Amino acid sequence: MKVKIGEITKIKTGKLDANASSEDGEYPFFTCSREPLKISTYSYDCECVLVAGNGDLNVKYYNGKFDAYQRTYIIEDDSSGKLYMPYLYYFMEGYVERLREQAIGGVIKYIKLGNLTDAVIExxxxxxxxxxxxxxxxxxxxxxxxxxxxxxxxxxIKARFVEMFGDPRINPFGYDTEEIGKTCKVITGNTPSRKVSEYYGDYMEWIKTDNIVSGVLNPTKAAECLSESGAEEGRIVDENAILMACIAGSIASIGRVCVTDRRVAFNQQINAIVPEQYNTLFLYTLLQISKDYLVEDINMALKGILSKSKLEEKVFIVPSMELQDQFAEFIEQVDKSKVAVQKALNETQTLFDSLMQEYFG
Structure with a gap:
């Protein structure tokens, strides 16, 4: 039989700000990030499915003591034994794409309680x-x-980087340093007016932050594209530029990077970095390793943003191009192995997706 989620569950939200975490905390603290933070106290002790209510919409299952960000939905069983909570978790894993389509708002999209309670599950x-x-x-x-x-x-790759260049924040080898705004061109993306339908079509991919996936070198295929006239209104970069998530629902999502392997447009939640004194693959790794440095001044309570000006002011090491190129060659060799593993991963993902489709439609 088919029922609405709201008929078999009870749903509430967390109460805390996103910055309430504690590094040495004993309990998980669920925010809109895919990975939970830690916290020293807990407000909940239950088996539940957690849904990030804004930003990087995602789903988690947990059973035990925890606390939660105020935009995180906590779904508990209220079915008198008719619902197996891990089953609900997998349903929501597949349903999250529908939630992303239903999300509303400006810079940071969000869902409402009704988006969850009205969802129909077999x-x-x-x-x-x-x-x-x-x-x-x-x-x-x-x-x-x-x-x-x-x-x-x-x-x-990261171990090889540290071997060759040391901790970039400490700079033990004494490399020259410079603000990134003086070694690269930084461009903030935009959204061509939604009021002009002619700006959207199938001419050029329009990359959003969910196309920037941690650990994946290149941006995933965009779900939405611009027309030729839309591309003229948009912000575009060629291949070998770096795209960085600069606005997101959680601190963990800000600073994610990828390297373009094609010409793309991108929205205002992304800063593009076009290297002028860097090997792109070297800078890509440098930025990944420097994630904590990139976000250290961001206050999520005040609408967390890594602005173009703040990014341009960040100071990084600038080793010789010869050393950068050597490191890039190593990345290219490792990436060949990653391609084979990625192929197997994609095949496994296809299997998993087909099972999800079979069970949940």
Whole structure:
């Protein structure tokens, strides 16, 4: 049978600001970030599905003590034994794309309670729900194994960077340093007027922050494109530029980077960095390693933004181009291995997606 989520659950939101976390906290603190932070106290002790209500919409399952950001929805069972919560988690994993389509707002999109309560779920017998979850768990385990391989290769790149250049913040080898605004061209994206429908079509991809995926070198394919006239109104970069998320729903999402492998347009939540005194692959890694430095002055309580001017003021090491090129050659070699692993990951993802489609439509 099909039922609305609101008929079989009770839903509330967290109460805390995003900056309430504590690095040495004992409990998870769920915000709109994909990865939970830590906190020293807890307000909730339950089995639940958590849905990020704004920014980087995502879904999590948790059972235990935790606390939550005020824009995070906490969904608990209220079905008198008819609902298996991990089953709801997997349903919401697939449904999150629908939530992204329903999100409203300006710079930072958000969903309303009704977007969750009105969602319709197929609810088979509880044992059937458990069987479905068992199958999906096995597929997810294989998927995570592939992702771990990718992470290990990324770790190899970062280890090689530190071996060659040291900690860039400490600069133990005494390399020259310079503000990034003097070594690169920084461009903030924009949104051509939505009032002019002719600006949107299929001429050029329009990249958003969800196309910038941590650990993935190039931007994923954009869901929306601009027309030729829209591209004239937009901000565009060629291949070998770096795109950085500068506005997001959580501090963890700000500073994500990718390298363009094609000519694209991009929205105002992204700063593009066009290197002039850097090898692009070297700078891409340098920015990844310097994530904490990039976001250290951002106050999420005051609408967290890494502005163009603030980014341009950030000071980074500038090793010789010869050393940068050597490091880039290493990245290219590792990336060949990543391509093979990524192929296997994509195949596993396709399997997982087909199962999700079969069970949840």
């Amino acid at each position: 609810l088979p017998e509880i044992e059937k729900q458990k069987d479905i979850v068992e199958i999906l768990e096995k597929a997810k385990e294989l998927l995570n194994s592939r992702k771990n391989q990718i992470d290990m290769l990324d770790g190899l």
